Every structure is written in C-alpha cells, then in structure tokens.
Amino acid sequence: MKTYKINEIFYSLQGEGVRAGTANVFIRFSDCNLRCSRNKEGFDCDTEFISGTQMNLDQILSQARSLSATCDWVILTGGEPSLQIDDSLLDALHTAGYKIAIESNGLRELSSKIDWICISPKTAESSLRQKTAHELKYVRALGMKIPNPSIKAEHYLISPAFEVDHLPSENLEHCLNLIRDNPKWRLSVQQHKIWKVR
Ligand code: SF4
Known part of the structure; x- marks a missing residue:
C-alpha cells in the first residue's frame, strides 16, 4: 500500500485566514x-518539515479519527502538501466524511476535489501554477509590497510576519498601512501563535 511521509497529525483550531x-x-x-529565508523571501520559514514517518491511508485516517470522532x-x-497528495488520499478523506482544506505555496496545480x-x-x-484559490494570503514584513496577484481568489489576505513567537509591531503597522491603502485586502494574523496552540 502506498505511503505518505507525514510530519505530524494533530487536532487544533485554525489560527489564521x-x-x-x-x-x-x-x-x-x-x-x-x-527553503524560505529572510534574505530571499523576506522572512524565515518557521516550520520543521524534514522529519516524518511513512504512513498509509488506513493509518492516516485512523489517527485522524482517533483525535476527534466528530470534527x-x-x-x-x-x-508543501501538494508534493505528496493524490486522488487516493482525497477520495479516502471524502469517503471518511471529511471536507478538505489545503495550505499551499501555489507552485503546483491543485486538484479541484479540494474543498x-x-x-x-x-x-x-x-x-505559480495554481490560478484560483478561496483565499490568497501574502506574508509581509516591513517594507514588502503587495504584488499584483496572478491568482484569482474569493478573499485577499495580508499576514504580518512573526519573529519566532512574537509579532513585531513594525510588521503589523506596515500591514495595517498596506490594507488602508489597498482596501480589497484584509488582515490575517497567525492567532494560534498568540493563543499558544499549535
Ligand atoms: S513554502 Fe512554507 S513550509 Fe516551505 S519553506 Fe517556505 S515557509 Fe517553509
């Protein structure tokens, strides 16, 4: 049976978007x-994605359901989940009763099966290869502009860049000003870092 390299499966509240x-x-x-870094993309990646365990679909579904019987x-x-997801995974999640959201950097085209x-x-x-989204979100640090997006979205979001576990006031103020000047955009803060949940 095919396996997927999974870093972790956990149950929590979506903190942003x-x-x-x-x-x-x-x-x-x-x-x-x-490999996002301050010098190239304007901020450092804050996610550990190297480690992982090979899991098959049954193991993934079983662990997901064990965390919440009703979610x-x-x-x-x-x-980047698009490197591994496939129709088998999406179909199995739907059959198990889940609606599916994804967070991606847009470098690969995504399945229309995703909710x-x-x-x-x-x-x-x-x-960027993905051309549509429900939400399009740019992380911005001080001095970074809003690009002219190539992706058509229902919601356009600006997210101030965090420094490890705190939100620098200059990044927040910069994003507030970007939105004041471009009111089609709205603020998204990584609230899970404030709530201290994963
Ligand atoms: S795309 Fe996301 S996960 Fe990948 S290096 Fe950049 S910030 Fe990290």
Missing part, C-alpha cells in the same frame, strides 16, 4: 520545494 477559529484535524506533510474538516499542510484552497505564495507570480 478566513476559517480562523474553527476546529480541524491538521495533517502535516513532510518536505517542501522551497469534519481536515487541513492538509506542511511543508478549500489557501495559497500563500513565496515566489514570483510567474512561477
């Missing part, structure tokens, strides 16, 4: 096709 505050089972995939949303995240797509680009617009 339009679905913030909702309970979800997070399936965090190992590996990423980027009906899963979030596929990473690392909620959040794209957070880290690279040039010309490199």
Whole structure:
C-alpha cells in the first residue's frame, strides 16, 4: 500500500485566514520545494518539515479519527502538501466524511476535489501554477509590497510576519498601512501563535 511521509497529525483550531477559529484535524506533510529565508523571501520559514514517518491511508485516517470522532474538516499542510497528495488520499478523506482544506505555496496545480484552497505564495507570480484559490494570503514584513496577484481568489489576505513567537509591531503597522491603502485586502494574523496552540 502506498505511503505518505507525514510530519505530524494533530487536532487544533485554525489560527489564521478566513476559517480562523474553527476546529480541524491538521495533517502535516513532510518536505517542501522551497527553503524560505529572510534574505530571499523576506522572512524565515518557521516550520520543521524534514522529519516524518511513512504512513498509509488506513493509518492516516485512523489517527485522524482517533483525535476527534466528530470534527469534519481536515487541513492538509506542511511543508508543501501538494508534493505528496493524490486522488487516493482525497477520495479516502471524502469517503471518511471529511471536507478538505489545503495550505499551499501555489507552485503546483491543485486538484479541484479540494474543498478549500489557501495559497500563500513565496515566489514570483510567474512561477505559480495554481490560478484560483478561496483565499490568497501574502506574508509581509516591513517594507514588502503587495504584488499584483496572478491568482484569482474569493478573499485577499495580508499576514504580518512573526519573529519566532512574537509579532513585531513594525510588521503589523506596515500591514495595517498596506490594507488602508489597498482596501480589497484584509488582515490575517497567525492567532494560534498568540493563543499558544499549535
Ligand atoms: S513554502 Fe512554507 S513550509 Fe516551505 S519553506 Fe517556505 S515557509 Fe517553509
């Protein structure tokens, strides 16, 4: 049976974006096709995605259900989940009763079977292969502009960059000003870091 390299599966509240505050089972995939750093992308990656355990579909579903018998949303995240997800995984999650959200950097085209797509680009617009999203979210630190997005989305979000576990006031103030100047965009704060939940 095919296996997927999974960093962790946990149950928590979504802390950011339009679905913030909702309970979800997070399936965090190992590996990423980027290595975001302050010098290149403007901020350092804050996620450990190298380690992982090979798990088959039965093991993934069983662990997800053991965390909550009633939660009906899963979030596929990473690392970069699009490197591993396939129709078998999506179909199995749907059959098990889950709605599926994903958090991706947009470098690979995603399946239309996914119920909620959040794209957070880290690279040039010309490199993005996914062209639509429910929410499009850019992490911005002081001095970073809003790009002219190539992705058509229902919601356009700006997320101030955190420093490890605190939100620098200059990044927040910069994002507030970006939104004041560009009112189509709205603020998304990584509230789970404030709530001290995963
Ligand atoms: S795309 Fe996300 S997970 Fe990958 S290196 Fe960048 S911040 Fe980290």
